Amino acid sequence: MESPDSSNRNDAMNAAPASAATDAERFAASSPKARRIAFMLLLAGAVCAGMGQTIVFSILPPIARDIGVSDLQVVLIFMISAVCWVFCVPRWGRRSDHGGRKPYILIGLIGFAVSMIFFGASIEFGLLGAVSGAPLYILLVLTRSLYGVFGSAGPPAAQAYIADRTSAVDRTAGIASFSAAFGLGAMLGPGFGAAATLLGPTAPFFAIAGLAAIMSVAVYLYLPEHTRPKQRKKSVKMKLADKRIRPFLIFGLTFGIANAILVQTIAFYFMDALGVTTETAPQLVGLGLMGGAMAALFSQIVIVQRFGVEPRLLMRIAPLFIIAGHGLIWTLPHLGVVIFGMVLAGFGAGLAVPGFNAAASLAVTSDEQGAAIGLTGAAGASGFIIAPLLGIGLYSIAPQTAYICTTLLGVALWIFAMTSRAVGEASPSRIAAAAKASDTLAVNE
Numbered sequence: 001m002e003s004p005d006s007s008n009r010n011d012a013m014n015a016a017p018a019s020a021a022t023d024a025e026r027f028a029a030s031s032p033k034a035r036r037i038a039f040m041l042l043l044a045g046a047v048c049a050g051m052g053q054t055i056v057f058s059i060l061p062p063i064a065r066d067i068g069v070s071d072l073q074v075v076l077i078f079m080i081s082a083v084c085w086v087f088c089v090p091r092w093g094r095r096s097d098h099g100g101r102k103p104y105i106l107i108g109l110i111g112f113a114v115s116m117i118f119f120g121a122s123i124e125f126g127l128l129g130a131v132s133g134a135p136l137y138i139l140l141v142l143t144r145s146l147y148g149v150f151g152s153a154g155p156p157a158a159q160a161y162i163a164d165r166t167s168a169v170d171r172t173a174g175i176a177s178f179s180a181a182f183g184l185g186a187m188l189g190p191g192f193g194a195a196a197t198l199l200g201p202t203a204p205f206f207a208i209a210g211l212a213a214i215m216s217v218a219v220y221l222y223l224p225e226h227t228r229p230k231q232r233k234k235s236v237k238m239k240l241a242d243k244r245i246r247p248f249l250i251f252g253l254t255f256g257i258a259n260a261i262l263v264q265t266i267a268f269y270f271m272d273a274l275g276v277t278t279e280t281a282p283q284l285v286g287l288g289l290m291g292g293a294m295a296a297l298f299s300q301i302v303i304v305q306r307f308g309v310e311p312r313l314l315m316r317i318a319p320l321f322i323i324a325g326h327g328l329i330w331t332l333p334h335l336g337v338v339i340f341g342m343v344l345a346g347f348g349a350g351l352a353v354p355g356f357n358a359a360a361s362l363a364v365t366s367d368e369q370g371a372a373i374g375l376t377g378a379a380g381a382s383g384f385i386i387a388p389l390l391g392i393g394l395y396s397i398a399p400q401t402a403y404i405c406t407t408l409l410g411v412a413l414w415i416f417a418m419t420s421r422a423v424g425e426a427s428p429s430r431i432a433a434a435a436k437a438s439d440t441l442a443v444n445e
Helices: 006-012 020-028 032-066 071-099 102-128 133-164 168-199 203-222 246-272 281-306 311-331 335-363 366-381 383-397 399-419 428-444
Strands: none
Touching: 032 071, 032 102, 032 133, 032 168, 032 203, 032 246, 032 281, 071 102, 071 133, 071 246, 071 366, 071 383, 102 133, 102 203, 133 168, 133 335, 133 366, 168 203, 168 281, 168 335, 168 428, 246 281, 246 311, 246 335, 246 366, 246 383, 246 399, 281 335, 311 335, 311 399, 335 366, 366 383, 383 399
């Protein structure tokens, strides 16, 4: 994430439309050691969030059937939380642009911990029979929505923190490291959850909340942020129609829909199409999710970071793996094949997320990092709003129909990435060359 040759890289820092003076001041605000500590803390927090995500998606569907919550109601819980996330994440990202990153990273971690505690407690009440029916469902919706409202403050602020402290050339790798950490958490989540269930079916929720609380304390005590909050006469408000990032929002939304349909329906698919019982479903679904997370982690660490693949290539390669993975799930509905399909889809997702996030980050100025990353985060999360309306309707016709749809979405995504001019120009080297040419012209004048 950080260039070993700082004297050379500092000349090319943040070659998106921002002044060299501003870049130098931002990098001088924290030492290399402070940045290493900061990145380690942020990545640990992302691991924690990733664990929580797969714990919820793998454990809730089977438990829901035991407490009288229907499949559609489960998906609606996710959808309502996603609505809160989409509405709040751009606002949190924009606020972090002028209020500092650290306060909003803390809000996200604390909100995540509180949500998991209350969500786990609500399920426990349902299992004990203390609450049932509509009151139980309302509790589940409200407690999960806390994550959408307050947990959404963390990711845009954390990724903007990384973007603030990486050059244009290193930006993709820096953002990919955050996605990789989330993927590592997603990989560890099912195993962590399975181990915690030995203490009780809801124990994983409380355990992950405890880890998030520990991370909150660590961030509060040790995350360095010496950059003063920016004072502006007028707050920056980036719009969805902003031509600089609109293509990447379209890409993120399309990817988000395909990914959300898979995540929201795959546990039901294991039970309905593969004949898996409610008792073994959490373990087998967790295995598939873990395999996909491992593939995403590999793609982000090896392909994105080690080989430095540019955002434009990531966005053009990723859909091919999504097409292959989702295609296998519906064409060959057997346990091993479906899990392998989830692995391929995970590999594609590992390329897609840092691709469109880094592309949006490179397209805007240093003062707009939080706003841009907030909007791309909202675009991806919007899939969890559209997925229940589209995916569950298709799934009710036949389980395979939902994955036929996601395969076609992958095809559309690939065509868009191959034909979009903005995607083709999402290259740090191109931006750096343009900035150098601009500086040379200014000197000559």
